[in-house]
Amino acid sequence: MNNYEIIRNFIASNTYKDVKALNETTLIFKEGLFDSMGFIMLIDFIEQQFGIKTSDEDLIEKNFESIKAISAFIDSKIQNK
Amino acid sequence: MCGIAGILSYSQPLHEPVKQIKKMLARINYRGPDESGIFLSQNLVMGNVRLSIIDIHTGHQPMADTSKTYYIVFNGEIFNYVELKKELINKGHSFQTSSDTEVLLHAYMEYGSGCLQKLNGQFAFAIWNDKEKELFLARDRVGIRPLFYTWHNNMLLFASEIKAIAEYPDLKLMFDFSTLAQVFTYWTVLTPATVFRDIYELPPGHFMKITKTGIDIQQYWHLHFPTQPDEYYQGNLYDATQELRTLLSRSVKLRLRADVPVAAYLSGGLDSSTITSFINRIMPATLQTFSIGFEESEFDETPYQKEVSEYLNTRHQFFYCTNKEIVRYFPDVVWHAEIPVLRTAPVPMYCLSKKVRDNNIKVVITGEGADEMFAGYDIFKEALIREFWARQPDSKYRPLLLKKLYPYIGQFQGKNRMMFKFFYGYHLSETNSPYYSHILRWKNTSGLLNFFKDHLVKADAELNPAIELHNIMDNNIMQWNMLSRAQWLEIKLFMSGYLLSSQGDRVTMANSVESRYPFLDHNIIEFAARLPSDFKMHGLNEKYIIKKMMQGKLPENIIKRPKQAYRAPAGNSFFLSGEDYVSELLSERGINEAGVFKFDMVQRLTDKISTSQQATEFENMALAGILSTQLLYYQYISQKRFRPEPSELKNCFTFIDITQNQT
Structure with a gap:
């Protein structure tokens, strides 16, 4: 994966x-898929799964608006580790 | 307080009417275990099960006037019957009993449907005019007492609860999936529908007249908010506080009218403490109060309950509701509620009314309605903060006010205020939508539609309240201020459709206890609607006028404590309880038999909740909603399980048969 x-x-x-209902450009917050607790869980998950740390500066809309954006954010974090 | 039921047919003779009405009434006999009665004419059979509270010895039902033209069955109370009776005596009416039922009957004879404007009460009733062969059904202004009906083979069947209607032979209940989906968005069904196909409620504040030639349904009371500056209350806050004190004192006094002892619920919050304090002034040191506490401190309010009961010197009894009890009684509560519930909170209320009844109390007074009328809920604050923020959407500071509502937002301290936009920015700029206050809640809740089978519900469709709510919306809503709009939605949907029903009438009447709500006196509702917003929500200080009024009359602690939403434990209690029904209902077989939800989704949910300590709010709602829908399927659709055995109708002391006179 x-x-x-x-x-x-x-x-x-x-x-x-349904996984099929999500594509890489689905706007996950604008469309109200996640609430605030969901977001905290997402950050936790990313940090644990990919062994990266997110700083306050990272938590901006651009990095989290879609799955595509989140993947790109993770890639850049891993590269800069 | 009672339960009523009836069958009306103009086109064909009633088939075994007495047998059928007895079955219908027996199904709701807990609403009126003291006695029952039946009225039979050629077109109509109707009956009543009675919980005797006013005029215990002569207030039997059904009741007729002396000319034997009008016949009534009545569920509820007319609190101002003493004053109304005087008015009617002056107009030449004479009375045989000292009951409110007879006053109501004569008020209808005198004023027709106009009598409804004069009633201060909580009621659902049916009056038959035998001369005109006309049936009149009516329900109180905000829907404290229930009334359902359906058309079946050209007959009108009506009753206080759907389960009584369902007793009629050949009447099979089926889910209406579009209204079932509404519960998983709005937390209730949009009136007049129910979750069962072709079964309707008479909406609050409406009456229905049925004659041989047709049906006429009309709204007799509207909740209005000011549209012009001069429609607002014109006095200052001090004047308003004094006026509220007078209104509430009158309301409480009226609601103490009963020929049996009256007790009060004391939650430890501001509203029930206020009501208890008012009762205490009228009947000092004799009042019995009851409260409920929980194992988890997160939900428990017992220290506050203790403080108020000691301060007001009431004879107080605490009861604990364990998580095990919540799970054990959940199926009973769903049976009574007749609609899915997304919370377990009605269960402790059911347990509490059981304890109250065990103490031989038939009537309790509670603080319901204050949060709706005087802006107590967080959803009002959320709407006001979002509106304030939307005026400067790029403001770094305005959204920080949300921290007051959601303290865990503190986890995002620092430079990332943009985060707020992610969750609370949903449709932020649409401040001119009538649903602005509720759109975020509805959107979050509607995620639950993902659990439904795809062909039943379109889970991915854009939430469109403008279409769904179109028929119930008030035309003036956009001329009201933001708080009024939010209050109106909360009163219309949540209060009538959940608070007063699933968490109110149904769980108190299940144990033959009548609840009374002084804050829902229509004089107080209308007064509160006229108040300027900041008398209710002062900055972000909720129920400000009540706090002002109670200064020095309640412990400071109670007045100043932050509002605690009444909630009950859920989540993995269901899996830890060892109750077999949970795994049975959520099994692949159970889910597929009911045919409402996708099993793989349900399994994902149950795996998650049963293995983790903490379920999210969304997951708790999903679990309660799915379990209650599954229960309703077995209780009402397949009728195979989880339903009490029908009993015989008892104590049928009144039987009025006029079929002989008519032939």
Whole structure:
């Protein structure tokens, strides 16, 4: 599984969405898929799964608006480790 | 307080009417275990099971006027019957009993449907005019007492609860999936529908007249908020506080009218403490109060309950409701509620009314309605903060006010205020939508639709309240201020459709206890609606006018404590309880037999909740909603399980048969 699939499965499983209903550009917050608790869980998951740390500066809309954005964010974090 | 039922047919003779009405009434006999009665004419059979509270010895039902033209069955109370009776005597009416039932009957004879404007009470009733062959059904302003009906083979069947209607032979209940889906978005069904196909409620504040030639349903009371500056209350906050004190004192006094002892619920919050304090002034040192506590401190309010009961010197009794009891009684509560519930909170109320009844109390007074009328809920604050923020959407500071509502937001301290936009920015700029206050809650809840089978519900469809709510919306809503709009939605949907029903009438009447709500006196509702917003929500200080009024009359601790939403434990209690029904209902066989939910989704949910300590709010709602829907399927659709055995109708002291006079 690549990062994109891992993130998509996590979101699908925590929002009880059908995986097929999510694509890489689905706006996960604008469309109200996640509430604030869901977001905290997502950050936790990313940090544990990919062994990265997120700082306050990372938590901006651009990095989290879609699965594609989240995957790109993780890639850049891993590269800069 | 009682239960009523009836069958009306103009086109064909009633088939075994007495047998059928007895079956219907026996199904709801807990609403009125003291006695029962039946009225039979050629077109109509109707009856009543009675919980005797006012005029115990002569207030039997059904009741007729002396000319034997009008006949009534009545569920509820007319609190101002003493004053109304005087008015009617002055107009030449004479009375045989000292009951409110007879006053109601004469008020209808005198004023027709106009009598409803004069009633201060909580009621659902049916009056038959035998001369005109006309049936009149009516329900109180905000829906404290229930009334359902359906058309079946050209007959009208009506009753206080759906389960009584379902006793009629050949009447098979089926889920209406579109309204079932509404519960998983709005937390209730949009009136007049129910979750069962072709079964309707008479909406609160409405009456229905049925004649041989047709049916006429009309709304007789509207909840209005000011549209012009001069429609607002014109006095200052001090004046308003004094006026509220007078209104509430009158309301409480009226609601103490009973020929049996009256007790009060004391939750430890501001509203029930306020009501208890008012009762205490009228009947000092004799009041019995009851409260419920929980194992988990997160939900428990017993220290506050203790403090208020000691301060007001009431004879107080605490009861604990264990997580095990919540799970054990959940199926009973769903049977009574007749609609899925997304919370377990009605269960402790059911346990509490059981304890109250064990103490020989038939009537309790509670604080319901204050949160709706005087803006106590967080959803009102959330709407006001979002509106304030939307005026400057790029403001770094405005969304920080949300921290007051959701303390865990503190985890995002630092430079990441943009985060707020992720969750609370949903449709932020649409402040001119009538649903602005509720859209976020509905959107979050509607995620539950993902559990439904795909062909039943379109889970991915854009939430569209404008279409769904179109028929019940008030045309003036956009001329009201933001708080009024939010209050109106909360009163119309949540209060009538959940708080007063699933968590109110159904769980108190299940144990033959009547609840009374002084804050829901229509004089107080109308007064509260006229108040300027900041008398209710002062900055972000909720129920400000009540706090002002109670200064010095309640412990400071109670007045100043942050509002605690009444909630009950859920989540993995269901899996730890060892109750077999949980795994049975959620098994592949159970889910597939009911045919409502996708088993793989349900399994994902149950795996998650049963293995983790902490379920999210969303998951708790999903579990309660799915379990209660499954229960309703077995109780009402397949009728195979989880339903009490029908009993015989008892104590049928009144039988009025006018079929002989008519032939």
